[in-house]
Amino acid sequence: DAMVIQNPRYQVTQFGKPVTLSCSQTLNHNVMYWYQQKSSQAPKLLFHYYDKDFNNEADTPDNFQSRRPNTSFCFLDIRSPGLGDAAMYLCATSRDHAGDGQFFGPGTRLTVL
Amino acid sequence: AQRVTQPEKLLSVFKGAPVELKCNYSYSGSPELFWYVQYSRQRLQLLLRHISRESIKGFTADLNKGETSFHLKKPFAQEEDSAMYYCAAPETFGSGTKLNVKP
Numbered sequence: 001d002a003m004v005i006q007n008p009r010y011q012v013t014q015f016g017k018p019v020t021l022s023c024s025q026t027l028n029h030n031v032m033y034w035y036q037q038k039s040s041q042a043p044k045l046l047f048h049y050y051d052k053d054f055n056n057e058a059d060t061p062d063n064f065q066s067r068r069p070n071t072s073f074c075f076l077d078i079r080s081p082g083l084g085d086a087a088m089y090l091c092a093t094s095r096d097h098a099g100d101g102q103f104f105g106p107g108t109r110l111t112v113l
Numbered sequence: 114a115q116r117v118t119q120p121e122k123l124l125s126v127f128k129g130a131p132v133e134l135k136c137n138y139s140y141s142g143s144p145e146l147f148w149y150v151q152y153s154r155q156r157l158q159l160l161l162r163h164i165s166r167e168s169i170k171g172f173t174a175d176l177n178k179g180e181t182s183f184h185l186k187k188p189f190a191q192e193e194d195s196a197m198y199y200c201a202a203p204e205t206f207g208s209g210t211k212l213n214v215k216p
Contacts, residue, residue, distance in 0.1 A: 045204045092157075102149075102159065104158065
């Protein structure tokens with residue numbers, strides 16, 4: 001089954017210790033998204049890639065970076081995690097734009113100690 | 114900026130009762146609106162998109178530009194409909210409504 005995979009499902013890191021979350025897709029979609037979702041809140045778009053073009057949301061902190069080395073993979077790097085960065089991180093894809101509908105991964109729950 | 118509002122955090126209904134999950138939006142240009150559903154322990158998945166005007170699992174949603182709403186409706190709720198529902202436009206999500214269908 002074509003799908004969106006996120007690894008790891010649970011990640012624990014220490015305050016200030018860099019962490020990388022991984023997303024891969026077998027859908028061959030052009031667009032990959034990263035969302036942050038805190039408890040009882042809406043998923044919040046951090047950034048997305050259309051192919052190799054990176055699009056950052058205006059209010060995404062510099063602490064969050066992303067890489068997309070190829071069509072299938074996209075990474076979320078948090079350079080210096082703070083306690084406020086503890087959240088569920090969702091990866092999603094869409095064929096050409098979000099108006100096509102998005103396919104989501106299961107999410108990675110990040111805990112910051 | 115686009116905004117999506119889902120005023121109800123929790124909606125409880127009995128099996129067989131009608132369901133309406135509310136969604137209001139503010140959107141510049143022609144709105145692109147979606148409903149996503151998240152069942153327990155599963156990932157978010159697309160339920161409906163407004164442009165297709167389809168019915169999925171008995172759910173429908175009509176775009177009302179005058180009221181800037183895109184409410185999700187089902188005439189007869191089933192227990193398996195219990196889930197978290199998110200309205201989205203299309204990268205801006207509402208905070209979700211938890212639907213609990215009681216037997």
